[in-house]
Amino acid sequence: MTLLSLQDLRVTIATPEGPATLLDGVSFDLAAGEQLGIVGESGCGKSMTALAVMGLLPAAARAEGHVIFEGKNLLALDEDALCQIRGRRIAMVFQEPMTALNPVKTIGDQVAEGLRWHMGLGRGEAETRAVKLLDRVGLPQPRFAPGLYPHQLSGGQRQRVVIAIALACDPAVLIADEPTTALDVTSQAEILDLLADVTAEARMALMLITHDLAVVWQNTASMLVMYAGCVVERGTTAAVFERMAHPYTRGLLAASPHALDRALPAGRRLATIPGRVPDPQHRPQGCVFAGRCSRAAPDCLPGPPAERALEDGHRVACLHPHGAELPA
Amino acid sequence: MTAGETGPMLLRVEGLTLDYPLPRERLLAPAPRFRALNAVNLHLAKGESLAVVGESGSGKSSLARTVLALERPTAGRVEMMGQDVFALPPAGLRALRRHAQMVFQDPYGSLDPRRKIGWTIAEPLDALESGVSAAERKARIAEVLDSVGLKPRDAERFPHEFSGGQRQRIAIARALITHPDLIVADEPVSALDVSVQAQVLNLFMDLRERLGLSYLFISHDLAVVRHVADRVAVMRHGEVVEEGGVESVFNAPRHPYTQALLAAVPRVGMPRRRNAGS
Numbered sequence: 001m002t003l004l005s006l007q008d009l010r011v012t013i014a015t016p017e018g019p020a021t022l023l024d025g026v027s028f029d030l031a032a033g034e035q036l037g038i039v040g041e042s043g044c045g046k047s048m049t050a051l052a053v054m055g056l057l058p059a060a061a062r063a064e065g066h067v068i069f070e071g072k073n074l075l076a077l078d079e080d081a082l083c084q085i086r087g088r089r090i091a092m093v094f095q096e097p098m099t100a101l102n103p104v105k106t107i108g109d110q111v112a113e114g115l116r117w118h119m120g121l122g123r124g125e126a127e128t129r130a131v132k133l134l135d136r137v138g139l140p141q142p143r144f145a146p147g148l149y150p151h152q153l154s155g156g157q158r159q160r161v162v163i164a165i166a167l168a169c170d171p172a173v174l175i176a177d178e179p180t181t182a183l184d185v186t187s188q189a190e191i192l193d194l195l196a197d198v199t200a201e202a203r204m205a206l207m208l209i210t211h212d213l214a215v216v217w218q219n220t221a222s223m224l225v226m227y228a229g230c231v232v233e234r235g236t237t238a239a240v241f242e243r244m245a246h247p248y249t250r251g252l253l254a255a256s257p258h259a260l261d262r263a264l265p266a267g268r269r270l271a272t273i274p275g276r277v278p279d280p281q282h283r284p285q286g287c288v289f290a291g292r293c294s295r296a297a298p299d300c301l302p303g304p305p306a307e308r309a310l311e312d313g314h315r316v317a318c319l320h321p322h323g324a325e326l327p328a
Numbered sequence: 329m330t331a332g333e334t335g336p337m338l339l340r341v342e343g344l345t346l347d348y349p350l351p352r353e354r355l356l357a358p359a360p361r362f363r364a365l366n367a368v369n370l371h372l373a374k375g376e377s378l379a380v381v382g383e384s385g386s387g388k389s390s391l392a393r394t395v396l397a398l399e400r401p402t403a404g405r406v407e408m409m410g411q412d413v414f415a416l417p418p419a420g421l422r423a424l425r426r427h428a429q430m431v432f433q434d435p436y437g438s439l440d441p442r443r444k445i446g447w448t449i450a451e452p453l454d455a456l457e458s459g460v461s462a463a464e465r466k467a468r469i470a471e472v473l474d475s476v477g478l479k480p481r482d483a484e485r486f487p488h489e490f491s492g493g494q495r496q497r498i499a500i501a502r503a504l505i506t507h508p509d510l511i512v513a514d515e516p517v518s519a520l521d522v523s524v525q526a527q528v529l530n531l532f533m534d535l536r537e538r539l540g541l542s543y544l545f546i547s548h549d550l551a552v553v554r555h556v557a558d559r560v561a562v563m564r565h566g567e568v569v570e571e572g573g574v575e576s577v578f579n580a581p582r583h584p585y586t587q588a589l590l591a592a593v594p595r596v597g598m599p600r601r602r603n604a605g606s
Contacts, residue, residue: 186383214594255525270555
C-alpha cells in the first residue's frame, strides 16, 4: 500500500541569475514498511527531496507537483496542518547530530519535546517515555541519564538521541538524510543496524539518503539514483546492482574506493567520472549527464531522455544504457 | 612495498607522547590530562607513503600536528631529515618547514575567502623562503597550479569560484609550492563527493610518481588509503595497534581492532554484518 507518493515534484529557487531548477520532475512511491535508498552526489537533489516532503524548503524555493501522504497533498497544506504531520507522522534524522540537537537543552527534554507537543503528554509521563526511547536506541540508564547535554556524548551517541527524537511519536515514515556521514565506520554500522531494527519493528517506511552505494546495497530493498535534480535509475536494489544500467550509476560505483577488492596495480589509477555535477543554473538542455558520459551520442542532446522500463520495475532515464538491449 | 626500510629515512618518530591538559576539576589538585599520543613509533622513508588510520579520537590528527611541530610533545622525538625538530632553533625549524607541508580536510575552511588563490598558494613561499623575485614567485604559482590540473590564470580568482574538488587541488598546490619532500594530508578527500574523491586520490598518486613525494596520509577510511599508501599504521586510543604493508593489513589483519574496522566498512555484494555490540 502506497503511503507516500511524489508526483512530478519540481522545485525552483530564485537566484540573482534567475530561477534555478533544483528538482526536475521527481516521482516515486513509498509503501508502508518499505526501505528506499536514494543515492547520488551532493547537489543532485537528494536532500531537497527530503525537505520538500517535510515542508522545510527554503523560503525562496517554489514547489510544484504533488506530495501525497495519507490522501493529502502536503504541498497544499498550511503551516498548522504541516505541524500535525511533521515529527508526528513523518520524522527526519539529519546528517549532523551536533547541529540537529539543541546544545543548551538536555537530551531527555529534547526527546520529550515531541511527545508533549504532538501527543499532549504531561511532563512526568513524557520523561518516562523519553527514558524508554533512549533505552531503545542503545543509551541505557543510568549511564545515559536524560539530564545529560549533547556535548557530553560522542557523535554516534548524539545520532542515537536524534533517532530517539524521530521515533518518539511513532511516525509512519522515517527520513534519514546521510545519517552516518559524520560518523566513524564502526559507529556507522551500529547506527544503520539500529535504523533497520527500529523501522522493521514498527513497519515504518524508511527513506535512506546517502552518497554511498554500499550503504544502499546493504540496507535497502529498493533504490533511486538521482543526478542533477532527476531520478536517472530506479528499481529493486538487487535489480539495479545486477545491471547498473545508467552510466552514472556505474561511474559512481567504479569511482568508489570501496568497490575494488584489491589494491591498484602500480601505475594504475582509480576510475573517475570526468567533470562535476552541473550547477542548477547551468544545467544542459538534453540529458543532464551527457557532458560527463562516455556513452553520450548526438541523440542525447536535444531533450532529456524519458524513463523507460527494463524489467520488473527497473527503470532508467538513458537512451544508451548498459547491459542487455532494450526492447524497442 | 617495503622500499621504505632501505631508502634514506625522511621521518622518524620515536616514543612520541602528547598530553593535553583538561579543565581543572578541583582547585588544589593538578589539572587532569588527556593522553592523545602514547609512545608512538613510526618511520617514513623518502618516496614512501604511510597511512595512519583510526577513528575520531584515536590521535591521528594529533600525530600529524606534532610531526609538523604544530604541537609540542610531552615526550619523545620527531626527527625529520636527520634533524630533531624540537631541538632546532626557530630559524632552523623554519628552514625545515619548507620540506614538509600540510593539506587539511576541509577545502572550504582552509582557504582565505577574501584572498585571491594566487596569494594563498604563495603564502608558504612568502613565509619560508626569502629572496624570491616577483617573476619567480609568479612562475612558481603557475607551475604548481599546472601540477594540480588548474590554469595559471586561476591565480587571479577567489575561492568561492571553485568547486570542492578544485579547492582541494588549490590546497595541494599550496603544499607543493615550497617543493617539499613530505606532504602530511589530514583526511584530504573525506569532504569530497565520490566522483571527485577519485580524481583527487589520482592526483596524489600522479604527484608522488612525478615529484617523488612522501606522504603521511591520515584517514578514517581504510579503503581510501589502500590505493595511495605503501604501509598503514592503525591507531587506537593514541597507540599504534598494528602496522604493516597495506595489502597484508587488508588481507590478514592481526589485531582485533583492525579486524573490526575492516568488517564495519560496508561493501557492495556482501550482506550486512551485524555488530556484536549493538
